[in-house]
Amino acid sequence: MKPQRPRSGQTPSPPRRAVVLTALAAAQFTVMLATSIVNVALPQIRAGAGLSEGGTTWVVNAYGLAFGALLLAGGRAADMLGRRRVLILGLLVFAGASLAAGSASSAGALIAARALQGLGAAAIAPAALALAMELSPSGAERGRALAVWGAVSGAGGAGGVLLGGVLTQAWGWSSIFFCVAIGSALVAVAVVLVVPAGTADREAGKFDLLGTAAITLALTGLVWGLTTARSAGWTNGPVLYALAASAVLLAVFVRIELRTPNALIPPRLFATGRVGVGNLLMALLGSIWIALFFFLPLYQQQVLGASPLITGAGQLPLAAANMLGSALAPRIRRRLGTTATVTGAMLTEAAGLLWLSRISAGGSYLADILGPSILVGLGLSIAFVHLTSLAVEGVPPRDAGLAGGLVNTTRQVGGAVGLAALATLAGSVTAHAATHESHLQALTAGYRAAFAVSAAVMAATALLVPLLIRPLTEPLLNHHIHIQKEVLP
Numbered sequence: 001m002k003p004q005r006p007r008s009g010q011t012p013s014p015p016r017r018a019v020v021l022t023a024l025a026a027a028q029f030t031v032m033l034a035t036s037i038v039n040v041a042l043p044q045i046r047a048g049a050g051l052s053e054g055g056t057t058w059v060v061n062a063y064g065l066a067f068g069a070l071l072l073a074g075g076r077a078a079d080m081l082g083r084r085r086v087l088i089l090g091l092l093v094f095a096g097a098s099l100a101a102g103s104a105s106s107a108g109a110l111i112a113a114r115a116l117q118g119l120g121a122a123a124i125a126p127a128a129l130a131l132a133m134e135l136s137p138s139g140a141e142r143g144r145a146l147a148v149w150g151a152v153s154g155a156g157g158a159g160g161v162l163l164g165g166v167l168t169q170a171w172g173w174s175s176i177f178f179c180v181a182i183g184s185a186l187v188a189v190a191v192v193l194v195v196p197a198g199t200a201d202r203e204a205g206k207f208d209l210l211g212t213a214a215i216t217l218a219l220t221g222l223v224w225g226l227t228t229a230r231s232a233g234w235t236n237g238p239v240l241y242a243l244a245a246s247a248v249l250l251a252v253f254v255r256i257e258l259r260t261p262n263a264l265i266p267p268r269l270f271a272t273g274r275v276g277v278g279n280l281l282m283a284l285l286g287s288i289w290i291a292l293f294f295f296l297p298l299y300q301q302q303v304l305g306a307s308p309l310i311t312g313a314g315q316l317p318l319a320a321a322n323m324l325g326s327a328l329a330p331r332i333r334r335r336l337g338t339t340a341t342v343t344g345a346m347l348t349e350a351a352g353l354l355w356l357s358r359i360s361a362g363g364s365y366l367a368d369i370l371g372p373s374i375l376v377g378l379g380l381s382i383a384f385v386h387l388t389s390l391a392v393e394g395v396p397p398r399d400a401g402l403a404g405g406l407v408n409t410t411r412q413v414g415g416a417v418g419l420a421a422l423a424t425l426a427g428s429v430t431a432h433a434a435t436h437e438s439h440l441q442a443l444t445a446g447y448r449a450a451f452a453v454s455a456a457v458m459a460a461t462a463l464l465v466p467l468l469i470r471p472l473t474e475p476l477l478n479h480h481i482h483i484q485k486e487v488l489p
Contacts, residue, residue: 034117040315061227062114064118066115076207092184095180161316162312164176214250215250281342306365342469430442
């Protein structure tokens with residue numbers, strides 16, 4: 001007998017709810033998989049698509065920038081047009097863009113396809129999460145759903161690293177995009193079959209088109225200027241024009257948001273809880289996050305000579321430490337408090353990054369990567385869990401989804417800007433070192449500089465934490481600990 005999909009407004013039975021949650025979690029897994037699956041294949045993508053070093057950065061940044069800049073817009077569209085509808089559309093766009101990326105015969109086509117992937121991800125992530133929360137209205141059920149969501153996100157990141165290595169070594173870099181295309185299409189079919197239709201929010205208001213355009217163009221100009229400065233120089237006319245235009249557009253965006261009734265980022269959001277502090281710290285954490293996974297595979301393959309498969313397997317300890325830190329984070333906070341936990345986590349990550357800044361051209365995985373990877377994974381995951389929590393504390397229920405979307409946006413955008421800046425730094429150091437050192441030594445010098453600056457940024461961020469995070473009031477602390485016990489026991 002053909003399975004009956006629950007109609008709009010119906011609450012699925014518990015077994016059916018598990019099936020629906022599985023389909024929604026698969027959508028989140030697909031987004032996280034596509035985020036990490038390209039990292040191991042970057043040297044092969046560079047050679048196959050004829051990319052420059054700056055162009056290789058855009059393979060990562062085009063996706064992250066479009067994803068981050070349009071994430072809030074995707075959530076707004078889901079509220080206005082219907083979450084299931086936007087989720088299916090996002091999955092289809094994601095599948096088509098992945099197919100185009102795998103078939104790309106030029107650098108421009110590949111980068112454009114990656115940006116289109118980011119657009120699809122910006123529709124998938126908020127719509128899937130909102131449907132999952134809608135599916136689990138009570139505290140205990142919602143806690144279990146969020147626990148599944150966190151586990152799936154970690155598994156997607158770890159699975160992407162390993163799967164990217166396997167596919168690249170066996171069938172070449174194009175196969176990673178074809179794999180994502182097939183997976184996205186299958187998830188779209190599952191959503192059509194099992195996820196209830198739901199309804200659109202007729203009171204959501206108008207879409208903030210001007211605000212969306214202003215912030216997207218501003219961020220694109222900023223990242224393009226930082227990336228291009230490496231080859232063209234900081235005094236290059238187009239670079240200066242792009243950075244100046246970015247500053248003007250950011251000011252325009254702020255003015256639009258202050259004057260628009262249906263703002264993409266309503267000013268009221270920053271008057272409650274500690275949204276501003278949480279997002280500022282998350283942006284700084286994100287600026288290091290994406291760059292770490294960009295430089296580590298390059299060092300393993302280009303300097304140590306590891307194959308894509310060995311490179312992917314070599315990052316599994318970092319992923320395992322990340323998942324372990326996520327599980328331990330609530331317990332550590334209950335013992336030490338928010339400020340001490342976040343500060344300690346960031347200092348742990350800074351120590352791992354500082355250790356990575358001592359890599360050498362004649363190094364090895366065991367001596368140069370394994371130990372610091374574990375430190376970085378633990379610190380990164382613990383800080384991420386609590387900064388995400390911090391960014392939504394005290395926010396009214398009607399703005400909870402928006403606050404969650406905003407903290408993911410700042411992480412993605414911070415990552416895009418941080419990667420552009422650190423890649424420019426690494427390229428400049430490598431170019432200077434190449435005048436008097438071997439190619440491998442010059443590459444290593446660039447990577448060392450990127451890791452050293454990353455360590456300094458993380459240490460400085462850790463010092464900011466006690467200054468920015470004010471003590472919780474007792475009622476809010478008790479409420480927050482109760483929620484944490486439900487989500488991550």
